[in-house]
Amino acid sequence: MTEIDSNLDKENQKKYYEEKITSSGFKVTKPRDIVISVLSGANKLLTADDIYMEVKNDNPSVGVATVYRTLELLTRLKIVCRIILGSGRSYYMLSRECAKETFTYMICTNCKKIITNNQCLKSAIQVRLRENAEETILKNCKLKIDNYQILFTGLCDDCSS
Numbered sequence: 001m002t003e004i005d006s007n008l009d010k011e012n013q014k015k016y017y018e019e020k021i022t023s024s025g026f027k028v029t030k031p032r033d034i035v036i037s038v039l040s041g042a043n044k045l046l047t048a049d050d051i052y053m054e055v056k057n058d059n060p061s062v063g064v065a066t067v068y069r070t071l072e073l074l075t076r077l078k079i080v081c082r083i084i085l086g087s088g089r090s091y092y093m094l095s096r097e098c099a100k101e102t103f104t105y106m107i108c109t110n111c112k113k114i115i116t117n118n119q120c121l122k123s124a125i126q127v128r129l130r131e132n133a134e135e136t137i138l139k140n141c142k143l144k145i146d147n148y149q150i151l152f153t154g155l156c157d158d159c160s161s
């Protein structure tokens with residue numbers, strides 16, 4: 001749980017994602033529902049394996065292949081966004097959180113935990129793209145960007161004490 005999400009927000013969030021699934025012509029299946037709720041409760045970035053471990057705890061009948069397929073679909077529907085960090089590993093988070101603002105996260109250099117959705121980190125910086133940055137980048141660099149990320153490294157709470 002993050003400090004931003006109250007239970008009410010969670011209910012609204014659930015409805016929002018369910019609508020996105022059905023309006024794309026898909027059904028809200030149990031695995032899709034479970035994966036979304038695991039992601040909405042996460043206060044750090046999760047790998048597909050992390051998500052599978054969480055899912056398995058409460059729903060042993062959902063297999064690893066189903067979780068992977070579910071993540072593929074949810075990524076395609078832009079419900080989940082996939083973030084590929086320096087190591088080449090893929091991490092997942094709900095796309096509303098990913099797209100609405102610059103994505104800020106921190107990797108603990110000791111335990112490798114990735115912390116995100118952290119208001120304290122977000123409030124420590126203010127970075128904005130220059131006006132028309134997307135167009136300028138496309139024109140001058142031939143790169144089509146859709147978002148950018150800020151990465152902090154250091155020690156997490158557990159490792160620094």
Ligand SMILES: [Zn+2]
Pocket residue numbers: 108109110111112113155156157158159160
């Ligand atoms: Zn740590």
